Amino acid sequence: xxxxxxxxxxxxxLRPLTDHKPKALVEINGISLLEILIRRLKQxxxxxxxxxxxxxxDQIITFVEQKNRFDIRIExxxxxxxxxxxxxxxxxxxxxxxxxxxLLHNADVLTNLNYAAMLKxxxxxxxxxxxxxxxxxxxxxxxxxxxxxxxxxxSLKDNQxxxxxxxxxxxxxxxxxxxIISPEIFNHLSKDGPFSIVQAYLNLSAxxxxxxxxxxxxxxxxxxxRKEHLLQAADEFKDFF
Numbered sequence: 001x002x003x004x005x006x007x008x009x010x011x012x013x014l015r016p017l018t019d020h021k022p023k024a025l026v027e028i029n030g031i032s033l034l035e036i037l038i039r040r041l042k043q044x045x046x047x048x049x050x051x052x053x054x055x056x057x058d059q060i061i062t063f064v065e066q067k068n069r070f071d072i073r074i075e076x077x078x079x080x081x082x083x084x085x086x087x088x089x090x091x092x093x094x095x096x097x098x099x100x101x102x103l104l105h106n107a108d109v110l111t112n113l114n115y116a117a118m119l120k121x122x123x124x125x126x127x128x129x130x131x132x133x134x135x136x137x138x139x140x141x142x143x144x145x146x147x148x149x150x151x152x153x154x155s156l157k158d159n160q161x162x163x164x165x166x167x168x169x170x171x172x173x174x175x176x177x178x179x180i181i182s183p184e185i186f187n188h189l190s191k192d193g194p195f196s197i198v199q200a201y202l203n204l205s206a207x208x209x210x211x212x213x214x215x216x217x218x219x220x221x222x223x224x225x226r227k228e229h230l231l232q233a234a235d236e237f238k239d240f241f
Contacts, residue, residue, distance in 0.1 A: 005049060006104065032063070033108055044116070046103065050075040053079065085104075098183075101122055118216075143172060150213065151205065
């Protein structure tokens with residue numbers, strides 16, 4: 001399985017740490033988030049990775065080269081403008097040329113998620129996309145039916161709800177920033193420039209495409225893209241360093 005690491009963001013939640021470096025190079029216990037994730041992907045048998053970049057992109061390129069590309073194939077997708085997750089993924093479509101499902105992973109997410117189990121679930125359901133989710137209090141949720149098929153999205157902060165498939169009852173799950181996607185999705189991404197992958201998923205769900213959730217409460221997970229989570233991550237993920 002190939003992978004894409006999302007590392008183009010401005011890292012505003014980590015300021016001032018990201019005033020002079022990309023968030024992917026912010027360190028925990030002396031090791032950058034990017035290196036932690038690459039090591040983790042390698043441990044799980046992934047040997048081909050593409051990284052999208054924008055904010056201090058040259059620092060990431062230099063870092064990867066200094067590490068001898070971690071002795072695997074690592075490509076860079078440099079975005080002159082921020083393309084959001086959907087646009088960034090579409091720009092990197094050329095990399096996924098083996099007709100196999102691939103992993104899409106936020107650079108600032110730490111987890112011991114079983115990627116192989118998630119891939120198996122994705123394949124068993126013949127899904128277009130499978131989203132790692134968990135039961136966690138947050139302000140935004142994906143909504144799934146009893147078969148864990150994506151049916152909508154809800155923002156408690158803005159009091160908005162979008163229902164794409166009228167299957168009741170629906171259950172809220174928070175998104176973990178990890179996807180497994182079948183390359184067929186590129187046949188359905190007609191929009192160019194920056195666009196949200198969340199909105200793309202909702203549109204595809206409304207069209208009848210199968211997008212599923214993979215409940216992952218049994219695994220550790222933390223969003224290290226927040227300053228207040230860095231110390232917690234250093235404690236909870238000691239075995240990652």
